[in-house]
Structure formats: structure tokens, C-alpha cells
Amino acid sequence: MIRSVLLGTGSALPRDCVSNAELAKRVDTSDEWIRERTGITQRYIAGEGETTASLGTAAAKAALDDAGLSIADIDLIVLATATPDNTFPATATKVQHQLGGKGFPAFDVAAVCSGFLYALSTADAMLRAGMAKRAIVIGAETFSRILDWEDRATCVLFGDGAGAFVIEAQDGQDGGAGIIGSKLHAAGEHGEILYVDGGPSTTGEVGKLRMKGREVFRHAVTNLSSVLSEVLDDAGFQPADIDWVVPHQANLRILDATARKLGLPMEKVVVTVDRHANTSAASVPLAYDVAVKDGRIKKGDLVMLEAMGGGFTWGAALLRA
Numbered sequence: 001m002i003r004s005v006l007l008g009t010g011s012a013l014p015r016d017c018v019s020n021a022e023l024a025k026r027v028d029t030s031d032e033w034i035r036e037r038t039g040i041t042q043r044y045i046a047g048e049g050e051t052t053a054s055l056g057t058a059a060a061k062a063a064l065d066d067a068g069l070s071i072a073d074i075d076l077i078v079l080a081t082a083t084p085d086n087t088f089p090a091t092a093t094k095v096q097h098q099l100g101g102k103g104f105p106a107f108d109v110a111a112v113c114s115g116f117l118y119a120l121s122t123a124d125a126m127l128r129a130g131m132a133k134r135a136i137v138i139g140a141e142t143f144s145r146i147l148d149w150e151d152r153a154t155c156v157l158f159g160d161g162a163g164a165f166v167i168e169a170q171d172g173q174d175g176g177a178g179i180i181g182s183k184l185h186a187a188g189e190h191g192e193i194l195y196v197d198g199g200p201s202t203t204g205e206v207g208k209l210r211m212k213g214r215e216v217f218r219h220a221v222t223n224l225s226s227v228l229s230e231v232l233d234d235a236g237f238q239p240a241d242i243d244w245v246v247p248h249q250a251n252l253r254i255l256d257a258t259a260r261k262l263g264l265p266m267e268k269v270v271v272t273v274d275r276h277a278n279t280s281a282a283s284v285p286l287a288y289d290v291a292v293k294d295g296r297i298k299k300g301d302l303v304m305l306e307a308m309g310g311g312f313t314w315g316a317a318l319l320r321a
């Protein structure tokens with residue numbers, strides 16, 4: 001049985017960290033409101049010279065180092081982003097070039113906040129189909145550049161960053177390390193709840209993020225708890241078997257409500273939204289890397305990844321670390 005095994009993780013954040021108090025000097029908001037409604041205390045904002053590709057490259061390099069590999073060992077890059085450096089070429093090809101890779105396929109996946117789940121599932125399927133042996137899967141975003149800084153209901157929620165996994169196709173045993181299963185969903189009828197009001201084929205401009213926050217919240221809790229149960233059922237596990245949940249870091253209240261619905265204690269949920277805010281496709285690999293590096297996620301742990309975002313799109317993946 002071929003399984004995609006996680007060999008290394010890495011992450012990268014912009015230089016500038018902006019606290020709620022600093023944000024409140026520029027936007028009509030308060031530290032208290034942001035903390036109470038979201039759990040966010042600070043976010044990192046990309047500055048001059050920092051782009052989705054540069055953050056993605058830094059995260060990928062860190063993941064390669066963690067795996068003890070070099071770019072010569074890699075034959076696939078899949079990068080999830082909703083904030084590419086350019087409309088084209090794909091940011092994945094820029095990362096390939098910046099890492100010194102040549103010839104192998106590199107492409108972007110666009111599924112907004114659940115982009116990393118889509119990218120990981122795609123790379124996993126390609127590895128299991130024999131199309132590649134070792135992949136770098138990246139979530140990288142600079143959402144600060146598509147925020148309307150006049151809209152206090154959205155601009156306080158997001159941050160920039162990147163995270164990366166290195167995965168390898170291995171002939172494994174049932175019960176061994178690797179991605180055990182994943183599920184992806186989309187519901188295009190809800191596109192107008194969370195979207196960017198521009199694009200190359202419509203306005204010809206990049207546009208800004210627009211969101212009906214309450215509606216996203218409601219759908220998120222329902223969709224996430226149902227996809228988690230779906231993945232667990234398919235794999236023959238119970239919620240109690242999970243060692244760690246690494247969720248998309250949108251809002252502490254969403255994480256809390258989803259965990260509660262599944263009967264999972266918050267002690268098993270990796271939370272980084274307080275430090276990073278919502279970094280869209282970057283948030284799951286970023287949070288995973290933090291939890292590996294601080295010693296929480298250990299080899300052999302059963303870990304559930306999950307995310308939901310614009311589209312709507314959502315998904316979950318279960319892996320043995």
C-alpha cells in the first residue's frame with residue numbers, strides 16, 4: 001500500500017508583527033473587541049520585498065531542511081494560495097525557481113482558506129498514482145494586500161504567512177505513518193458570502209475581500225464538524241482516537257464550537273490564531289509546524305487537519321505523523 005508520509009515541515013512569517021493596539025490606531029476598532037470576537041491578539045503583515053512567493057520559498061526551504069533533503073530530491077510542488085504574486089505564472093513555479101528546482105511539475109491550487117487541504121489531497125493522489133515520488137506542498141498568502149483597510153469587520157481578522165510539508169510516497173503498512181484519508185467539498189451557491197470583488201476577467205483589477213462574517217461562521221461549524229466525521233468514519237476511527245486537530249485558524253470561537261460539536265477537548269486543538277490571525281491557506285501548515293517544533297505533535301500521533309473557506313470550499317485530512 002502506497003502512502004504519502006510527512007518527512008518535514010516548515011513555516012515563514014513576515015518581519016512586521018502588528019498588535020491589535022497598533023491596528024486600533026489606524027482602524028476604528030479595539031483590542032478588546034478583536035480578542036473577544038476572534039481570539040486574535042496580533043498578526044504578521046508583509047512589507048517591502050515580502051511576497052507570497054518569497055514566504056512560500058522560505059517555508060519550503062525550512063521544510064526541506066527539517067526533512068534533511070534538498071530540492072534535487074523533489075519532483076513536484078503544489079502551492080495553495082488566493083493571493084498569488086501575479087495572475088500568472090503560478091506562484092509554485094516562482095518557488096521552484098527560487099529553490100533552484102528544474103523540470104518537474106509545479107502548479108497552484110485556488111481554494112482560499114481550504115487551499116492547503118486541496119493541495120495536500122492533490123499531491124497525495126499524485127504520489128499514490130506514481131506521478132511523483134516526493135512533493136513540497138505549500139500554503140502561502142499575503143491577504144493584507146487584498147484587504148479593504150476601511151472595512152473594520154474584515155481587516156482585523158487576517159494576516160500573512162506560509163507553511164510547507166514535504167511528503168514522500170512510501171510502501172507502507174496499514175496503521176503506519178502517512179495520510180490515511182481525506183475529503184474535499186465545495187458549495188458554489190454560497191460564493192457571494194465570502195469573495196474578492198475583482199479579478200482579471202471581470203474588473204481587470206485585483207479587488208478587495210468582502211465577507212458576511214456571521215453567515216461564514218454558521219456554515220463553518222456545520223461543514224467542518226460534518227467533514228471531520230466523514231473522514232473518521234471512512235477510516236474507521238472515533239473522535240477519541242485523535243491526538244491532535246490542526247484546524248484552519250479563522251476564529252477561536254469557530255475552533256471551539258467545532259470541537260464541542262465533536263466532543264473533542266480544546267486541549268487537543270492546536271491554536272495559533274491568537275498569534276498569526278487568519279492566514280488563509282497558510283494557516284494549517286503553519287499551525288502544524290508550530291505544534292511539531294514545540295513538541296506537541298510527535299511521531300505516531302493521529303492528526304486531523306481541517307479547513308473551510310471562500311467558495312465555499314472545505315475539507316479534512318487524517319494522517320499518522
Ligand code: UT7
Nearest residue numbers: 029030033037113152153156213214216217250251308309
Ligand atoms: O476562513 C474563513 C474566514 N471567515 C471567518 O472566519 C469569519 C467568521 N465570522 C466571524 O468570525 C465573526 O462573524 C466576526 C468576527 C467577523 C464578526 O463577529 P460578529 O459577532 O458576527 O459581529 P458582527 O459582524 O455581527 O458585528 C457586531 C458589531 C457591529 O456593530 P453594531 O452594528 O452591533 O453596532 C459591528 O459594526 O461589531 C461591530 N464591529 C466592530 N467593532 C469593533 C465589526 N467589526 C468591528 C471591529 N471593531 N473590528
